[in-house]
Amino acid sequence: MKVLIIGTGGRENALAWKISKSKNIDKIYMAKGNGGSQDFATNVDISPTDIDGLLDFAKKEKIDLTVVGPEDPLCAGIVDKFKENNLKIFGPDKACARFEGSKEFTKKFLEKYNIPTAKYKSFIDYDSAKNSLEEFSYPLVIKADGLCLGKGVFICQDKKEALESLEKIFIDKIFKDQGKKVVIEEFLKGFEASLLCIVSNNKLFPLQTCKDHKQIFDGNMGPNTGGVGTYSPGDKFSQKTEEEIRKILKGIEIGFNKEKISYYGILFIGFMIENDIPKVLEFNVRFGDPETEVLMPRLKGDLLEIMMKTLDNTLSEDDIKWKDEVSLTTILCSGGYPNSYQKGKEITGLDKVDGDVIIFHNGTVKKDGKYYTDGGRVLSVTSLGKDLIEARKKVYKNIEKINFQDMYYRKDIGLI
Numbered sequence: 001m002k003v004l005i006i007g008t009g010g011r012e013n014a015l016a017w018k019i020s021k022s023k024n025i026d027k028i029y030m031a032k033g034n035g036g037s038q039d040f041a042t043n044v045d046i047s048p049t050d051i052d053g054l055l056d057f058a059k060k061e062k063i064d065l066t067v068v069g070p071e072d073p074l075c076a077g078i079v080d081k082f083k084e085n086n087l088k089i090f091g092p093d094k095a096c097a098r099f100e101g102s103k104e105f106t107k108k109f110l111e112k113y114n115i116p117t118a119k120y121k122s123f124i125d126y127d128s129a130k131n132s133l134e135e136f137s138y139p140l141v142i143k144a145d146g147l148c149l150g151k152g153v154f155i156c157q158d159k160k161e162a163l164e165s166l167e168k169i170f171i172d173k174i175f176k177d178q179g180k181k182v183v184i185e186e187f188l189k190g191f192e193a194s195l196l197c198i199v200s201n202n203k204l205f206p207l208q209t210c211k212d213h214k215q216i217f218d219g220n221m222g223p224n225t226g227g228v229g230t231y232s233p234g235d236k237f238s239q240k241t242e243e244e245i246r247k248i249l250k251g252i253e254i255g256f257n258k259e260k261i262s263y264y265g266i267l268f269i270g271f272m273i274e275n276d277i278p279k280v281l282e283f284n285v286r287f288g289d290p291e292t293e294v295l296m297p298r299l300k301g302d303l304l305e306i307m308m309k310t311l312d313n314t315l316s317e318d319d320i321k322w323k324d325e326v327s328l329t330t331i332l333c334s335g336g337y338p339n340s341y342q343k344g345k346e347i348t349g350l351d352k353v354d355g356d357v358i359i360f361h362n363g364t365v366k367k368d369g370k371y372y373t374d375g376g377r378v379l380s381v382t383s384l385g386k387d388l389i390e391a392r393k394k395v396y397k398n399i400e401k402i403n404f405q406d407m408y409y410r411k412d413i414g415l416i
């Protein structure tokens, strides 16, 4: 089979790495891929948001399956377009992608189907949002409704910060149309857990859990990023939490069916768990990054087969099996990320990394056989181990062999 993977990051590299091991794979293309994807795929210079260009390519090359990494093309309706052209594509259609494209849409769904989540209100103008601040206590959370590259969430400690955030969104319009609406919600305490589910016509197949680390500095300090370290399985849930999560998944399935949508692809559920009670923080409609980098090395089954069965409605729980080992990823970042950073720094030492450590490239380019940084998140150093301690040890030992100017990474992944 010929597979086209859309995206440019570590998530897409991890998917390509796993699909390259599938028994039916003949060729993998990546649009656009990056420096590392050339190890198992052919990079194609078409942007992930150029839906017409991707469609033409898939038709011309007779692609058997297209896999969509990022949310933008999903929200823009790439799945609908490919399906109209009788092309197989893994991901939700435009109607289902609203679960990531609009925070208000998701909050309304969660409320309608009694799925636990933070209390919220939504607003379309500065004055009404400002006037309602009195109804919330601090900290509170202000979120731009639309897609904001993971930067649309403000945790505000007091009224001054809340007003500043509202001004940025409504008056300075820093998120343009994606900030036309704002959701203000109660701040939830607890610990976070990510659960990705494969969804086949509204039926949820949960994958193993992951623990993401979003803040840039050790001790979960500093600004949020897309995620700079992960391990899987995540924190062990109590029996009570597991029961509650099962109820939530059932509630989501019931909701999807009642809304008369047909969800296919991935539903990524972010939970906040306090006193054993999980509440839904958000939905994403795609694989997580860096969650995929730790899930793929643990997945025993054939990913291509799993995806095809998902689309054919023949997937069963037995198709999704896991290694007992723990996996851990630490991301090497460009100094300055998530704020401004420089690109184009030569990366050295990749050839010295141990054979049992996997390096997924998040943001690199390859020129004349050398690798250079090309993003804020640069490389995911990943390893499996019999436990978190062993996986962590292998990752950090190998990080010491890699270098580029201003390289920065968290030292505490697996300890916190």
Ligand code: AMP
Pocket: 118, 141, 150, 153, 185, 186, 187, 188, 189, 192, 214, 224, 270, 272, 281, 282
């Ligand atoms: P989201 O994009 O909605 O996941 O938000 C990004 C991050 O902001 C989450 O991973 C949480 O760490 C934090 N966050 C979002 N909503 C809340 C909330 N209601 N209470 C506490 N933290 C939140």
Ligand code: GLY
Pocket: 212, 226, 227, 284, 287, 288, 289, 290, 291
């Ligand atoms: N790691 C979080 C995300 O992919 O949204």
